[in-house]
Amino acid sequence: xxxxxxxxxxxxxxxxxxxxxxxxxxxxxxxxxxxxxxxxxxxxxxxxxxxxxxxxxxxxxxxxxxxxxxxxxxxxxxxxxxxxxxxxxxxxxxxxxxxxxxxxxxxxxxxxxxxxxxxxxxxxxxxxxxxxxxxxxxxxxxxxxxxxxxxxxxxxxxxxxxxxxxxxxxxxxxxxxxxxxxxxxxxxxxxxxxxxxxxxxxxxxxxxxxxxxxxxxxxxxxxxxxxxxxxxxxxxxxxxxxxxxxxxxxxxxxxxxxxxxxxxxxxxxxxxxxxxxxxxxxxxxxxxxxxxxxxxxxxxxxxxxxxxxxxxxxxxxxxxxxxxxxxxxxxxxxxxxxxxxxxxxxxxxxxx
Amino acid sequence: xxxxxxxxxxxxxxxxxxxxxxxxxxxxxxxxxxxxxxxxxxxxxxxxxxxxxxxxxxxxxxxxxxxxxxxxxxxxxxxxxxxxxxxxxxxxxxxxxxxxxxxxxxxxxxxxxxxxxxxxxxxxxxxxxxxxxxxxxxxxxxxxxxxxxxxxxxxxxxxxxxxxxxxxxxxxxxxxxxxxxxxxxxxxxxxxxxxxxxxxxxxxxxxxxxxxxxxxxxxxxxxxxxxxxxxxxxxxxxxxxxxxxxxxxxxxxxxxxxxxxxxxxxxxxxxxxxxxxxx
Numbered sequence: 001x002x003x004x005x006x007x008x009x010x011x012x013x014x015x016x017x018x019x020x021x022x023x024x025x026x027x028x029x030x031x032x033x034x035x036x037x038x039x040x041x042x043x044x045x046x047x048x049x050x051x052x053x054x055x056x057x058x059x060x061x062x063x064x065x066x067x068x069x070x071x072x073x074x075x076x077x078x079x080x081x082x083x084x085x086x087x088x089x090x091x092x093x094x095x096x097x098x099x100x101x102x103x104x105x106x107x108x109x110x111x112x113x114x115x116x117x118x119x120x121x122x123x124x125x126x127x128x129x130x131x132x133x134x135x136x137x138x139x140x141x142x143x144x145x146x147x148x149x150x151x152x153x154x155x156x157x158x159x160x161x162x163x164x165x166x167x168x169x170x171x172x173x174x175x176x177x178x179x180x181x182x183x184x185x186x187x188x189x190x191x192x193x194x195x196x197x198x199x200x201x202x203x204x205x206x207x208x209x210x211x212x213x214x215x216x217x218x219x220x221x222x223x224x225x226x227x228x229x230x231x232x233x234x235x236x237x238x239x240x241x242x243x244x245x246x247x248x249x250x251x252x253x254x255x256x257x258x259x260x261x262x263x264x265x266x267x268x269x270x271x272x273x274x275x276x277x278x279x280x281x282x283x284x285x286x287x288x289x290x291x292x293x294x295x296x297x298x299x300x301x302x303x304x305x306x307x308x309x310x311x312x313x314x315x316x317x318x319x320x321x322x323x324x325x326x327x328x329x330x331x332x333x334x335x336x337x338x339x340x341x342x343x344x345x346x347x348x349x350x351x352x
Numbered sequence: 353x354x355x356x357x358x359x360x361x362x363x364x365x366x367x368x369x370x371x372x373x374x375x376x377x378x379x380x381x382x383x384x385x386x387x388x389x390x391x392x393x394x395x396x397x398x399x400x401x402x403x404x405x406x407x408x409x410x411x412x413x414x415x416x417x418x419x420x421x422x423x424x425x426x427x428x429x430x431x432x433x434x435x436x437x438x439x440x441x442x443x444x445x446x447x448x449x450x451x452x453x454x455x456x457x458x459x460x461x462x463x464x465x466x467x468x469x470x471x472x473x474x475x476x477x478x479x480x481x482x483x484x485x486x487x488x489x490x491x492x493x494x495x496x497x498x499x500x501x502x503x504x505x506x507x508x509x510x511x512x513x514x515x516x517x518x519x520x521x522x523x524x525x526x527x528x529x530x531x532x533x534x535x536x537x538x539x540x541x542x543x544x545x546x547x548x549x550x551x552x553x554x555x556x557x558x559x560x561x562x563x564x565x566x567x568x569x570x571x572x573x574x575x576x577x578x579x580x581x582x583x584x585x586x587x588x589x590x591x592x593x594x595x596x597x598x599x600x601x602x603x604x605x606x607x608x609x610x611x612x613x614x615x616x617x618x619x620x621x622x623x624x625x626x627x628x629x630x631x
Contacts, residue, residue: 244460
């Protein structure tokens with residue numbers, strides 16, 4: 001028996017050390033030259049510095065590349081560099097916002113923040129007294145109500161659009177839904193305020209806030225769900241119909257289950273759309289300092305209202321609490337995202 | 353042209369006398385069937401009888417209307433936006449487009465297998481087989497038996513009996529197609545329509561599907577569209593040759609027993625086609 005030499009893998013991508021060194025040298029040169037330029041001229045400002053340095057870098061790098069690898073591959077390289085830097089640039093605000101909120105919010109995250117309300121908190125109390133429990137409960141209830149209203153309506157509308165409506169009817173409804181997604185959130189709040197709070201005399205309540213949020217959430221859920229349903233292969237619908245299924249059984253047993261991971265995404269996008277809304281809540285839930293676990297009656301707080309109220313306060317402790325509220329709001333949305341993603345991945349693994 | 357199709361239809365009607373003894377299944381009879389997509393007439397004046405115990409193959413070049421004809425037979429044609437149909441189709445003497453018939457009940461009696469395997473991806477193998485019953489709300493207590501019997505008839509039971517709970521999409525293409533056949537057979541249709549069922553399959557799977565057709569043909573009337581002359585010759589007892597001239601609707605040129613169509617065709621175009629000279 002002869003030993004078979006085990007095959008060796010070959011790398012198909014090579015780290016271009018020389019190329020990276022070129023780029024690095026050009027970047028360094030650009031920064032140094034810009035610094036000199038800014039030192040000897042009246043030019044000023046960080047943004048200007050960045051722009052000038054970037055322009056210099058691109059020019060220098062293009063020159064070097066022309067000399068080393070020729071104009072054709074130069075264009076390729078330059079395109080890669082420009083696209084990469086633009087992509088990086090869009091990433092910067094996200095990181096900055098998250099980092100800033102975490103930095104500002106963490107000091108306020110005391111035990112009391114999750115267990116107490118603001119009812120008995122004096123303006124000069126330290127951050128370990130008083131909290132946002134009432135606001136967290138309010139946000140969860142109001143967003144929950146919005147989900148309960150807009151998910152059934154949104155998904156049913158999407159089913160109607162993708163499965164039953166004729167082309168002309170679908171176009172009209174789609175246009176209306178798109179128009180609805182353009183409603184400014186404060187207008188949605190005003191609508192609920194005049195109709196429910198004033199005209200019907202319901203007063204301020206978490207339910208009214210949930211209604212206002214559902215107005216904003218409905219178009220997002222509908223349009224996303226419709227696009228997801230459109231991805232279900234027509235061959236599956238045909239298969240179900242050819243087995244003698246009535247239309248609605250086909251939708252319930254085949255189309256919706258096949259699209260379920262996408263439908264979860266639709267709901268998550270809807271929640272993300274409304275979780276941070278503040279304006280409509282000002283006119284519907286109004287906000288409160290105490291705990292109100294009954295969404296059907298009385299003023300209720302929410303995290304955006306909590307943040308809005310406290311951040312305008314000049315006192316250090318209140319501002320810290322506001323940042324902590326913002327951080328918790330982000331965390332809640334993030335947790336929802338993660339849970340939904342995990343659920344979707346799990347469903348996909350089960351069915352494939 | 354018209355003369356030829358009249359002769360063909362006469363042939364088809366005379367063939368009614370040739371029932372296979374002991375065979376069960378439905379008798380499908382198409383009379384003067386035409387079909388439109390919007391304003392375009394794609395199929396004209398087709399007469400064909402598909403008898404119990406026989407496998408009928410529909411052959412012809414692409415775009416000759418044979419798939420459209422197949423889809424008129426279980427009312428799938430009308431699902432296409434703007435599609436229309438003319439003529440009559442009788443299942444055991446009753447017009448399936450008549451006022452008493454509904455598309456759903458018709459499709460329950462006349463099953464269909466598609467060109468590309470399309471098992472339901474969210475369902476297990478067993479649930480796929482039972483999906484027809486669930487979709488039409490037929491309650492059966494012997495679900496396990498139905499799964500075994502249908503998969504056996506489709507020639508898939510031995511390969512999947514230990515993993516009935518796994519997703520239907522995990523199977524290979526050939527197995528998926530046999531799963532679709534099992535799914536169609538589970539609701540015990542009287543007729544099974546197959547639209548190029550092997551065109552996406554490898555030779556081994558094709559052979560298994562053909563064996564399946566052979567086995568079920570005694571209990572179910574099978575109508576199969578195929579582009580493959582050899583397959584038509586292997587599986588079918590009767591054949592109908594469809595042809596469409598340029599900018600003309602498809603018609604039946606010749607219909608009769610498969611042996612006759614392949615060895616002694618009446619029409620020169622049939623002879624050219626079955627010998628691979630065009631199409």
